[in-house]
Amino acid sequence: xxxxxxxxxxxxxxxxxxxINGHLHGSNGPPRYYFRTFLIAFLVFSVxxxxxxxxxxxxxxxxxxxxxxxxxxxxxxxxxDSYRYFQGPGYPYFLSLLFQxxxxxxxxxxxxxxxxxxxxxxxxxxxxxxxxxxRLKIVGFLTLTLNLNYxxxxxxxxxxxxYALFLAFGLVLLWLGYxxxxxxxxxxxxxxxxxxxxxxxLGVSQSIRPVTTPFLxxxxxxxxxxxxxxxxKPMQASFGERMMKGLxxxxxxxxxxxxxxxxxxxxxxxxxxxxxxxxxxxxxYIGFNTESMGRxxxxxxxLISKLGDRHEWNSARINGELWPxxxxxxxxxxxxxxxxxxxxxxxxxxxxxxxxxxxEYSQVRNKNRIYKVSYYLRWINTVVLVACLLxxxxxxxxxxxxxxxxxxxxxxxxxxxxxxxxxxxLEVQPRYVNHLWMILFWCIPISLSVIFxxxxxxxxxxxxRNHGA
Numbered sequence: 001x002x003x004x005x006x007x008x009x010x011x012x013x014x015x016x017x018x019x020i021n022g023h024l025h026g027s028n029g030p031p032r033y034y035f036r037t038f039l040i041a042f043l044v045f046s047v048x049x050x051x052x053x054x055x056x057x058x059x060x061x062x063x064x065x066x067x068x069x070x071x072x073x074x075x076x077x078x079x080x081d082s083y084r085y086f087q088g089p090g091y092p093y094f095l096s097l098l099f100q101x102x103x104x105x106x107x108x109x110x111x112x113x114x115x116x117x118x119x120x121x122x123x124x125x126x127x128x129x130x131x132x133x134x135r136l137k138i139v140g141f142l143t144l145t146l147n148l149n150y151x152x153x154x155x156x157x158x159x160x161x162x163y164a165l166f167l168a169f170g171l172v173l174l175w176l177g178y179x180x181x182x183x184x185x186x187x188x189x190x191x192x193x194x195x196x197x198x199x200x201x202l203g204v205s206q207s208i209r210p211v212t213t214p215f216l217x218x219x220x221x222x223x224x225x226x227x228x229x230x231x232x233k234p235m236q237a238s239f240g241e242r243m244m245k246g247l248x249x250x251x252x253x254x255x256x257x258x259x260x261x262x263x264x265x266x267x268x269x270x271x272x273x274x275x276x277x278x279x280x281x282x283x284x285y286i287g288f289n290t291e292s293m294g295r296x297x298x299x300x301x302x303l304i305s306k307l308g309d310r311h312e313w314n315s316a317r318i319n320g321e322l323w324p325x326x327x328x329x330x331x332x333x334x335x336x337x338x339x340x341x342x343x344x345x346x347x348x349x350x351x352x353x354x355x356x357x358x359x360e361y362s363q364v365r366n367k368n369r370i371y372k373v374s375y376y377l378r379w380i381n382t383v384v385l386v387a388c389l390l391x392x393x394x395x396x397x398x399x400x401x402x403x404x405x406x407x408x409x410x411x412x413x414x415x416x417x418x419x420x421x422x423x424x425x426l427e428v429q430p431r432y433v434n435h436l437w438m439i440l441f442w443c444i445p446i447s448l449s450v451i452f453x454x455x456x457x458x459x460x461x462x463x464x465r466n467h468g469a
Contacts, residue, residue: 041119044145048115048154055155055362063157070095081313085277089268090208091159114154114161121165128172129445130404140445148351148377149437155358160434163209170201178249199253203260210275219414220250226410231400277315281322286427288329290336294428345423353430388412388440391447415439
C-alpha cells in the first residue's frame with residue numbers, strides 16, 4: 001500500500017483499507033445472477049414452508065395475545081388497557097389488515113407472510129451488503145434467512161420478522177443518505193428526503209416493537225464518535241465540521257422517527273408517547289431480579305397483575321407505584337447483576353431458547369431430533385459473532401477506513417453494545433434481541449471480505465519470516 005503524504009489522505013480508492021470495490025448502489029449483475037438469486041430465494045421460501053406445514057404451531061403466550069388482539073380489531077374493538085401497557089400497536093394492526101384483506105383469520109396466513117417478509121428483508125440487505133462478490137452476498141442471504149433465530153420465528157405469530165423488515169429498510173435508507181451527504185454530493189434535497197423516509201420506517205418499527213429507540217440512540221452516539229476517531233476519505237475536516245455533518249445526517253432521521261412513532265401510538269389509543277405505557281419499568285424490574293437472573297418468573301407477574309387490577313391498568317398510577325420498587329431493586333442488585341452479566345449474555349444470545357417455542361408447541365413427533373438439529377444451527381451465530389468482533393478489531397487498529405466500513409462499524413457496534421446493555425438492565429429473552437442479530441447477519445459479507453483480505457497477508461508474512469530464518 002502506498003503511504004499518503006504527511007497531513008494528507010489523498011490516496012487511491014483501491015488502496016484505501018476497508019474499501020470494498022468502490023461505492024455500491026446494489027448489484028447490477030447479469031440476468032444470470034438475478035435468476036440465481038431468485039432460485040435461492042425460492043428454495044429458502046420452500047424450506048420455510050416445509051417447516052410451517054410440518055410443525056403446525058398453535059399460538060401460545062404473547063403470540064396468542066397478538067392473534068386475539070388482531071381478531072378484536074377486525075371485530076371493531078380497540079386494544080385493551082393491559083395490552084397497551086405492555087405491547088406496541090403495530091403488529092396486531094398488521095395482522096388485522098391481513099385478516100381483512102384475505103377474508104380469513106387462518107394462522108397459516110401470517111406464517112406465510114413471515115417467510116415472505118424475511119426473504120424480502122434478506123434480499124434488501126444483501127443488495128446493499130457493501131461487497132460485489134456474489135458468493136459473499138449469497139452466504140449473507142442464506143445466513144440471514146436460515147439462521148436459527150428466524151427459522152424458529154417463521155412458524156410463530158411473532159412481531160420480530162415484521163419489525164426486522166422495517167428496521168432493515170430504515171437502516172438501508174440511512175446508509176444511502178449518509179453516503180451522499182458525507183461525500184458532499186449535489187443532490188442534497190434527495191439525500192435529505194431519503195433520510196426523512198428512513199426515520200419514518202424506523203418510527204413504524206418502533207410501533208411494532210418498542211426497541212428501536214435505544215438502538216438508534218446508541219447508533220447516533222457511536223456514529224458521532226466514529227466520525228471523529230476514524231479517517232475516511234470523503235470526510236477530511238475539522239472536529240466541528242465533522243460533528244455538524246454527523247448532526248445533519250441524524251437530525252432528519254430522529255425528527256421523522258419521533259413524529260411517526262408519536263402519530264402511530266396516539267392514533268391507536270396510547271396517548272402522546274413513543275412506547276407502551278410501562279415505559280420500560282416492567283422490563284427493568286424483571287431485569288434486576290437476580291434470583292431469576294433477569295428471566296421471566298412467576299412472582300413478578302403476580303405483582304404487576306395486582307397493580308394493574310388496583311389501578312385499572314392506568315399507566316401513570318401503576319408506574320408511580322412501581323417506580324420506587326424498581327429503584328430499590330436496582331440499588332440492591334446492581335452490582336450482583338454485573339457479576340451475572342456473562343451468564344445472562346450467554347442465555348440472551350443463545351438462539352436455542354427461541355427454538356423452544358416452535359418445537360415444544362409443534363405437532364412434530366420426534367422433537368428430540370429437531371432439538372439436535374437446532375443445537376448445530378446455533379454455531380452459525382457463533383461464527384457470525386466472532387467474525388464481526390474480529391472485523392471491528394481490525395478497523396479499530398487501522399483507523400483509516402472507507403465510508404462503507406465506518407457505517408458498518410457503527411451499526412455493528414451499536415448492535416453489540418445494545419445487546420450488552422439489554423442483558424444488564426432488562427428482561428432477558430433471546431427473541432428480544434433478534435433484530436440485533438439481523439444487523440450482524442447483514443454485516444457478515446463485508447466481515448468475511450475484510451478478514452480474508454487480511455489473513456493471507458499475515459500468513460504470507462509469517463511464512464516468509466520463517467523461511468528467511
